[in-house]
Amino acid sequence: xxxxxxxxxxxxxxxxxxxxxxxxxxxxxxxxxxxxxxxxxxxxxxxxxxxxxxxxxxxxxxxxxxxxxxxxxxxxxxxxxxxxxxxxxxxxxxxxxxxxxxxxxxxxxxxxxxxxxxxxxxxxx
Amino acid sequence: xxxxxxxxxxxxxxxxxxxxxxxxxxxxxxxxxxxxxxxxxxxxxxxxxxxxxxxxxxxxxxxxxxxxxxxxxxxxxxxxxxxxxxxxxxxxxxxxxxxxxxxxxxxxxxxxxxxxxxxxxxxxxxxxxxxxxxxxxxxxxxxxxxxxxxxxxxxxxxxxxxxxxxxxxxxxxxxxxxxxxxxxxxxxxxxxxxxxxxxxxxxxxxxxxxxxxxxxxxxxxxxxxxxxxxxxxxxxxxxxxxxxx
Numbered sequence: 001x002x003x004x005x006x007x008x009x010x011x012x013x014x015x016x017x018x019x020x021x022x023x024x025x026x027x028x029x030x031x032x033x034x035x036x037x038x039x040x041x042x043x044x045x046x047x048x049x050x051x052x053x054x055x056x057x058x059x060x061x062x063x064x065x066x067x068x069x070x071x072x073x074x075x076x077x078x079x080x081x082x083x084x085x086x087x088x089x090x091x092x093x094x095x096x097x098x099x100x101x102x103x104x105x106x107x108x109x110x111x112x113x114x115x116x117x118x119x120x121x122x123x124x125x
Numbered sequence: 126x127x128x129x130x131x132x133x134x135x136x137x138x139x140x141x142x143x144x145x146x147x148x149x150x151x152x153x154x155x156x157x158x159x160x161x162x163x164x165x166x167x168x169x170x171x172x173x174x175x176x177x178x179x180x181x182x183x184x185x186x187x188x189x190x191x192x193x194x195x196x197x198x199x200x201x202x203x204x205x206x207x208x209x210x211x212x213x214x215x216x217x218x219x220x221x222x223x224x225x226x227x228x229x230x231x232x233x234x235x236x237x238x239x240x241x242x243x244x245x246x247x248x249x250x251x252x253x254x255x256x257x258x259x260x261x262x263x264x265x266x267x268x269x270x271x272x273x274x275x276x277x278x279x280x281x282x283x284x285x286x287x288x289x290x291x292x293x294x295x296x297x298x299x300x301x302x303x304x305x306x307x308x309x310x311x312x313x314x315x316x317x318x319x320x321x322x323x324x325x326x327x328x329x330x331x332x333x334x335x336x337x338x339x340x341x342x343x344x345x346x347x348x349x350x351x352x353x354x355x356x357x358x359x360x361x362x363x364x365x366x367x368x369x370x
Contacts, residue, residue, distance in 0.1 A: 028172050031213065033340050035232075036298060036309040040218030045231035047208065047216050048307035052297050080342075089294040091342035095333055 026108035029101055033093060042112040054087040065113035069125040073106045150258030153251055158183065166264060168336045175338045176213055185335065187263035192256050194319045199252040202244035205315070207300065208308040209238040234308060268334050274322040278352040282364075285357025289313075293344045293354070302366055310341065317362025325355045 030042070037056040039045040044058035059065065075083045077097070081090030097105065110118060117124075154164060161180035168182055169175040186195075209215045217235040237243070247255060280288070290296040299313045300306030306313075316325065327334065329351060332341040346354065 025172075032172055032175070032338075033342075035216070036212070036307070036340065039232055040216065045218075047212070047232040047234060048297050048309055049231040051300075051305070051307040087294070088292065089297050091294065091344055093342055095331065095343035096338070096340075 022104050023108065023111075025101065026104035029097060029105060030108055033096065034105075037089075042109070052089055054089050056090075059109050059112040062113050065109075066117065070106050070110070071125060073109055074102060077102050077105055150251075150254035150256070153247070153255050154183075154258050157245055158255075164262070169338055172338050176211060178211055181210055182336070183259060184262055185265045186259040187261055188265045188269055189320060189324045190259065191319060191321055192260050194315075195256040195259060196249075196252045198319075199247045199255060200249060202242055202246055204238075204242040205319070206309075206311045207238070208234055212309050265335065268327045269321070269323040272323040272326040272330075274326065274355060275352045276356065278349065279356045279360065280353045282357070282360060285353065285361065288350055288354055289357065292350065293346060295344070295354075298341075301361060302364075313358055314361050314364070314366060317359035319362075322355055322359065325358060326351060329354065 030038075031040070034042070035046060037044075037046040037048050037052070038059055039049075039056075042059035044056045044061075046056060049056065057064070072084050076086065076090060078092055078094040080092030081087045083092070093102070110124060114122070114124075158164065163178070163180075163182040164184050166182070166184035168184075169178060206212075215234055215236050215238040216232050218232040286296075286301060289299075289301060295310075295313075296306045298307035298310035300308075300310075302314050303312075328341075329344070329346055331343055332339050333343065
């Protein structure tokens with residue numbers, strides 16, 4: 001193969017593989033940390049729900065999630081519910097997740113609620 | 126002749142191991158526990174490794190457990206975590222269960238975790254020996270060294286539960302009495318009997334120190350509240366939860 005072709009293949013692979021790897025990390029983290037309350041499919045129906053006096057947010061609720069900015073979601077994950085005037089039952093995960101992982105998690109939550117808007121190119125801020 | 130020799134060799138090599146396993150706690154640990162429990166460390170560093178864990182890590186058992194509880198538990202093992210050590214294996218979220226029962230549309234526990242715990246039970250002498258061996262495993266002295274329980278900051282059960290539920294939201298995952306509280310954390314109504322106070326103080330302050338990828342968040346508990354919560358847990362563990370039944 002010509003060197004230029006190899007370079008081309010490599011570049012294509014990078015574009016496909018890198019976001020996929022990120023998405024997988026975010027998915028694993030969601031399944032590990034968020035799933036206990038927000039549910040396996042992010043519908044706010046986790047296994048701990050019967051013990052809670054506040055219903056966790058349904059991440060697939062497009063109508064509600066479209067009113068939240070990415071910054072707010074980021075803050076809620078990093079500093080917990082009280083940082084965005086929500087319940088204390090949402091703890092801050094800043095100590096467990098790295099900055100990068102939180103950003104990927106915001107992206108992952110966007111794919112749960114707003115896939116169509118992502119395709120349309122909406123700016124979530 | 127060859128067979129006899131091999132047999133003789135086998136006997137010579139295997140018998141010391143067998144005889145020592147009966148008495149020596151470390152030997153029992155190595156032979157029977159090491160298959161599921163991590164006895165050497167370090168704790169899982171990635172999320173994938175964490176999900177491969179079958180049983181609680183024991184390599185810092187000496188920093189964590191109370192010896193009396195260990196001796197008692199190993200003779201009569203019962204489940205401590207309602208959702209199991211690895212809850213990804215025990216939570217069922219099949220969409221079919223959704224509309225079956227009105228108002229009960231959430232993920233449920235299923236599988237082995239609903240049955241009594243399957244765990245090796247030891248004889249009293251063995252349990253004592255193993256507990257002694259476990260209490261020697263103390264790699265995390267640095268995390269408990271600065272921690273001291275202030276027994277003057279005792280709170281009543283009501284006030285403690287307010288702290289535990291409303292102020293820090295721990296009740297979402299931990300049960301404060303059988304069947305009351307979340308499933309994914311370890312039960313805390315036995316925590317006072319099970320764990321050393323210094324461990325509780327240190328673990329609540331920063332779970333990440335002990336288990337880097339664990340799903341217990343750092344609640345940023347204020348130092349005064351931390352003392353109150355641990356005192357509450359110790360008081361709580363003295364309650365008799367079978368009395369009501």
